[in-house]
Amino acid sequence: MLQLCDFIEDCEHVKLTQRILHLLGREGPYLKRPRQFTRYIYNRVMLESAPIKCTATTALARFAAHNEELLPSILVLLKRIMIDEDDEVRDRAAFYHYILSHNQVALKSAYLLSEEMHLSPSGLERALLDYVHNSHTVAGSPFSLATVPIADIVQPNDLSSATESDVVKIKAKSNTMAGEGRNASLASQMSGKRIQDSFAEQLASIPEFSGLGSIFKSSSLVELTESDTEYVVSCIKHLFSRHLVLQFDCVNTMADQVLENVYVSCEPDDPMFNIVCTVPCKSLKYNSPAVTYVLVELPEDLECHSATFINILKFTIKDIDSDPSDPGLPDEYQKRCVKLSNTLDFSLVIKLIICLMKGSHLISSFCPEYIVVGTKFWPYVNLLKYCLMHPFIQTNRV
Incomplete structure (x- = not known):
């Protein structure tokens, strides 16, 4: 990680710098000495262009969300970033400062602690159009992101x-x-x-x-x-x-x-x-x-x-x-x-997700390796794969 920090000091590629900053914000809080990484990240806010500043601001906020000891110092840094000349950078800093200083648990969990949902942009557009054009749906329930397909992450x-x-x-x-x-x-x-x-x-x-x-x-x-x-x-x-x-x-x-x-x-x-x-x-x-x-x-x-x-x-x-x-x-x-068959389990997967979210009695028991649905044993690894879910770092949640 320190080698990556040294690398972005002289890196001229915006996308590459952003990806490294994102990695630092995701993995840095769990390392032994997370405080040393915040200096490298804040340097990018002071010296780089607006896109990199935005990514660096989010990375700093993630450190504060995961580590209470770093919270006071990072709140000071976010206040400084709030006077930046770029609108997007200022907005991000103000938003993160608010949810961190007021301990907004729901917002902090949604925007800083959890991984990106990687929603399909075209799928989101179609789901919104279907929701708006269906008058019964609009009147009956709010729009849910659960109806939006997850996009596969394609590496360059x-x-x-x-x-x-x-x-x-x-x-x-x-x-x-x-x-x-x-x-x-x-x-x-x-x-x-x-x-x-x-x-x-x-x-x-x-x-x-x-x-x-x-x-x-x-x-x-x-x-x-x-x-x-x-x-x-x-x-x-x-x-x-x-x-x-x-x-x-x-x-x-x-x-x-x-x-x-x-x-x-x-x-x-x-x-x-x-x-x-x-x-x-x-x-x-x-x-x-x-x-x-x-x-x-x-x-x-x-x-x-x-x-x-x-x-x-x-x-x-x-x-x-x-x-x-x-x-x-x-x-x-x-x-x-x-x-x-069990290689796809299409219909079962959807019902299983509903059962997991609603706490249905169909899920009769579970252990570290398997979950029991009725009389069927399903490995957690397969469940995560079929449901397009990922383990949450250092927790027992998905």
């Missing part, structure tokens, strides 16, 4: 690899029509957007899915066929509060064929999973990826959390040089099954 060196992933490739060439792949326009924008946001945007543009709300989580891409088969199909699962959308990305590798009215017939092995509708792909041309969707209603029963979907790709096949009036021949193609 991961952006290039993310754009080359199978998920991006299969969506980048899709068409913009309903059944012709609604995710084609994202091709040029994918490098600057998070994958979760792109999923939410493409699904929101489909009328059949407009009333489902915000996406809770999207799975990774699963190949349902081999890459050298006639028709290559992969699947991505999108979870909503009460529904599951199965996105089937299809590629036709037969140069002499064109497929029309392409859709996937899904048959769950559990009748509690109800197939609501299918969004077909109008045309699947050679080497032009397209998308078809299946909307599934999730069961209310907590125990009905796993199912296997038998999938059959159905379509009308035509020769590439056939007459436009040719009706074609109906055909189908068997694919691997799509499973909802």
Whole structure:
């Protein structure tokens, strides 16, 4: 940490300096001699530009929030920062000085003690629009951030690899029509957007899915066929509060064929999973990826959390040089099954979160490694992963 403090003394990169200051504010209060770091941080307030000053001010406030011994001296520093020439710096200093000097526990916990929520900006915008346009919701309850999806934290060196992933490739060439792949326009924008946001945007543009709300989580891409088969199909699962959308990305590798009215017939092995509708792909041309969707209603029963979907790709096949009036021949193609099992636990996770927040009797007991929901044992590690939660430093909270 001291090496980082020395490094930012001569660092000319704003973003890098901000990230180091953020790290100091997050980890510094827990080190043996936290007071020595506050001098380095305050120097940045005196010598750097406004963006760095803002980050340094927040870092100082975090030291005071975690360490009572440092509180008086940091309050003095915040008073000095309140006369800074930049509005944002002054506002931050005044805000932090108020909540620290008046011991505003709720504000201190929300803005200084807890980690950032990393909310999806586009998801927040959609959730606010849904809330404002729904008069019953506005009158009944206040807006809750629990309805906003959490954005994945993408590291800068991961952006290039993310754009080359199978998920991006299969969506980048899709068409913009309903059944012709609604995710084609994202091709040029994918490098600057998070994958979760792109999923939410493409699904929101489909009328059949407009009333489902915000996406809770999207799975990774699963190949349902081999890459050298006639028709290559992969699947991505999108979870909503009460529904599951199965996105089937299809590629036709037969140069002499064109497929029309392409859709996937899904048959769950559990009748509690109800197939609501299918969004077909109008045309699947050679080497032009397209998308078809299946909307599934999730069961209310907590125990009905796993199912296997038998999938059959159905379509009308035509020769590439056939007459436009040719009706074609109906055909189908068997694919691997799509499973909802303990690797995803989609429906169970949502109900489990609700139970955790409400203290439901469904959570019967817990121990350091496992939590018991009904008759099921769930490792805490998996629970944190599926619920998109993180441990709070040096506490037993998440």
